[in-house]
Amino acid sequence: MTEGHYVYAILARETSVPPGLTGIRGTALQMVAHRELRAATSAVEAIALPATVDDALTHETVVEALRQAGPALPVRFGTILADTPAVVRALAERYETLVADLVRLADTVEYGLSVLWEQLEPERTAHETAPSQSAEDPGDVSSNPGSRYLHARLAEHRRDTLRRANAEQTARDLDALLRPFALDSRWTIRPASRIAARAAYLLHQSAVEPFRQAFEEGRVLNPDLRFLLSGPWPPYSFVTAPAPGGAPIAGSGTTE
Amino acid sequence: MNERVAETRDVTLLELLDRIVDHGVVLSGDVRISVADVDLMYLGLRLILTSIERAEELGVMPPMLREGEEPR
Numbered sequence: 001m002t003e004g005h006y007v008y009a010i011l012a013r014e015t016s017v018p019p020g021l022t023g024i025r026g027t028a029l030q031m032v033a034h035r036e037l038r039a040a041t042s043a044v045e046a047i048a049l050p051a052t053v054d055d056a057l058t059h060e061t062v063v064e065a066l067r068q069a070g071p072a073l074p075v076r077f078g079t080i081l082a083d084t085p086a087v088v089r090a091l092a093e094r095y096e097t098l099v100a101d102l103v104r105l106a107d108t109v110e111y112g113l114s115v116l117w118e119q120l121e122p123e124r125t126a127h128e129t130a131p132s133q134s135a136e137d138p139g140d141v142s143s144n145p146g147s148r149y150l151h152a153r154l155a156e157h158r159r160d161t162l163r164r165a166n167a168e169q170t171a172r173d174l175d176a177l178l179r180p181f182a183l184d185s186r187w188t189i190r191p192a193s194r195i196a197a198r199a200a201y202l203l204h205q206s207a208v209e210p211f212r213q214a215f216e217e218g219r220v221l222n223p224d225l226r227f228l229l230s231g232p233w234p235p236y237s238f239v240t241a242p243a244p245g246g247a248p249i250a251g252s253g254t255t256e
Numbered sequence: 257m258n259e260r261v262a263e264t265r266d267v268t269l270l271e272l273l274d275r276i277v278d279h280g281v282v283l284s285g286d287v288r289i290s291v292a293d294v295d296l297m298y299l300g301l302r303l304i305l306t307s308i309e310r311a312e313e314l315g316v317m318p319p320m321l322r323e324g325e326e327p328r
């Protein structure tokens with residue numbers, strides 16, 4: 001049976017591990033060190049790990065317990081490396097970035113925000129409301145199935161454009177309210193009939209209460225919107241991601 | 257665990273899955289993600305549908321899907 005190292009988090013070498021903390025399927029945590037970093041791992045059957053909700057919850061439990069002991073970078077769920085040398089190579093490959101992230105993300109938490117709206121459809125044109133009222137004029141294009149299709153697609157495009165513009169404005173307004181209390185923010189704007197936008201905010205732990213107060217202000221100011229605020233989470237969304245080719249990408253912005 | 261706590265936990269679980277599956281430190285080198293992750297994502301999708309109903313009951317959010325509507 002082939003075993004691998006399931007990786008939960010990256011810690012500073014001096015961070016102590018809470019006693020009695022176990023990993024997925026109750027396995028003991030093993031620390032793999034490289035220079036000033038350590039990876040918190042546990043042994044798993046490398047090939048046949050069926051991912052379950054309990055595994056996800058255990059992953060998060062381990063990450064949060066380690067963060068209680070000191071700065072720790074949460075690793076993506078399901079990361080399994082072949083053996084100890086592979087873990088060491090992975091730490092070495094991104095050593096400077098991981099060290100910098102440990103410093104940058106120490107004492108920070110992430111909050112998630114989902115914004116939902118009661119979508120009002122934009123005013124429909126006369127053609128859209130009565131496309132078949134064309135019997136009196138044989139030349140009326142609305143009697144042409146192809147033309148009706150194209151007009152319908154145009155109307156859909158206009159609604160999508162308006163919906164997106166509304167979502168972007170909503171995101172700007174809310175970010176103006178919340179951003180002063182945050183270290184970083186990431187917005188995803190893919191508006192649907194109910195979801196306007198989603199965001200992740202990186203906060204210093206000391207800023208959580210004023211951030212939540214600002215959020216409540218935003219809720220009161222936007223009675224036509226509904227909100228789902230979750231957190232605090234480990235800063236999953238704000239670790240530095242490797243770019244294609246290996247160079248790290250960091251920083252805030254809007255993703256779509 | 258009472259019903260309301262369980263419903264809140266469902267919504268929280270979705271937020272958790274959204275983070276740990278798509279975000280976090282990426283380590284290269286012999287990374288093997290079990291294909292059984294598909295089961296987790298399927299479970300996640302079921303939880304999305306379930307939690308929407310429960311979240312509506314909680315008054316947290318309106319229904320995201322009407323009956324017969326396909327998820328986008």
